[in-house]
Amino acid sequence: MRSLSEPVVDDAGPGSVPTALQPGSTNAVGRMLGLLGDEWTLLILQRALRGTTRYGQFLDEVAISNAVLSARLATMEHEGLLRRVVYQDRPVRAEYVLTSRGRGLWPVTIAIWDWERRWVPRHAQTLPAMRHRLCGQDFAPVLTCRTCREAVHSSDVHAEWGPSGSWERSVPESTTRRRSDLRADRSAAGLFPETMSIFGNRWSSALIGASLRGLTRFGDFVDALGAPPSLVAERLRAFCDIGVLEARGRRGRGRVGRAEYHLTEKGHAFYPVVAVAIDWAQHWYAAAEGPALVQQHVPCGAPLVVALACDQCSTVLHGSDIEIVPRSARRADR
Template sequence: MDDPTTPTLLEPGATNAVGRMLGLLGDEWTLLVLQRALTGVTRYAQFRADLPISNSVLTARLQLLTDELLLERNVYQTNPLRAEYLVTARGRALWPVMLSIWEWERHWVAERADDLPVMHHDLCGHDFAPVLSCRACGKPASVREVGAEWGPSGSWKRSVPEGARRRRSESDSGRTQAGLFPETMTIFGNRWASALMGAAFRGVTRFSDFESALGAPPTLVADRLKAFCALGVLEATQNAKRPDWAEYHLTEKGRAFFPVVAASLQWADHWFKAPEGPALVLSHVPCGAEFVATFTCDQCQAPLTGHEISIIPAP
């Protein structure tokens, strides 16, 4: 039986850690189920009551998360059969990703601010905001200060997840528009959207480069770029030397999403090991060390740990 406390060893030449992460987290329902699980929801009926999700989609996502060792199915009653879904060590390790999503939505999606949970740091006794920092020097780190190069298992081809999830039916699509983290889902809740955002963070700016790097159909790239510009995370500009060429650059809002990306990459690097080595090698330019993402409390500056954080649901 697979052990949820140890990393998954990937096959040589297969989809790398980035692609595996995007295949899991680049799905809106998976993220929403995980968010609920990390705040204490364990039973099917609770997930169903909390989320605008159909029975078939919820069943599929719970099975996926169980197969991928983020949740563990525990039968607590046999007649009739009843089971609960408990977060494993691998699932709990996603708390920095969820905190980063909540913090980004709080600052950049005004209509969502009152609906987000309060993050309380038990160590210092204050409500807090997580600050992305470099483990080596302890300083806060912005996207402009983090360099990224492909590692031994890294390439665009190997970083795009295998296969697409089942397309949601019109009824499912309509129900989710009631709106749980809609802007985050636009960026991160689709495998191609999250891959394109990753390319933007690595410096890709031209349409043809997005298309060739991701191996995605032109219509899909155009649709995602249009959606990102409408959301305000990218802006289209003219190339200084070729006015007929459009370039797509990250805005301040787009750059502010970097902690979500950094936390996700960190999680992927730990839990999915390719025999060739890591997919990405990150460096913190100011101190010159390898960049290992940590999160600190903006109130006391102490490093955050999952067992010292309380999540208080919005009233």
């Protein structure tokens, strides 16, 4: 059985040193969304965290085409998540090893796993269990405050834009991928369809962020995000369809503009994914002006620094203490 995220040895490259962002450029949140808002990247990352390093292994385990795999590995190496290490000269063979920056994403994959398991019923059957080595129990991660150690809910957090924050700077730059590539990507992966409908599109993630910050009206979403109204309307409908938002109030004559859109319980439950991803982003992408978001855990008053804790023994989780239990092994245990 493998644990998640074994320790790695870093060089002094981008994998171990935070990226300095240019003044006025896309901020930490936008950079993170641009990178992680891609299902293939998340799938490769998930395998890498479980110990996969070789090209052929990724090819088998992720069921991905050569072209897509090569492109994603190159991007992940460029962004400092993976380091290519040559282990044989003739013929040249290399493996892809997680850097500290890449390994630091384990909480994001665990938070996604937990949300999909709880809220996307068709997934519950196929996802493995996770076991905490310290207590020996199958666990669920609990988003907690590092200062007071209490569980953190989205409603407990006060967030304001920091010096590098604004909607404009938090939306990832549009990708240059051609539409045909995009279609090919989607049909082959499909493992985190609902996570991707929230995360995998520049406007989707911004819209969920706006909802978490209390926006409810169509016009307010359009104004705040500077997004095309037709796109906002389409995304609001899609989020209602998967049950992340619900429309309330004056919805007369089917007009999207009259209703208020509130996060459902399922929508609020996605907050840990957002929180750990922002935490990672603000650590690894440093804007000269200052952070993109300034957050406070209201109940204790401390600046928000999050951790995932084990719901069984309440201790803070570390990636190396998490074991993935295949479903077959789990049955044999009983």
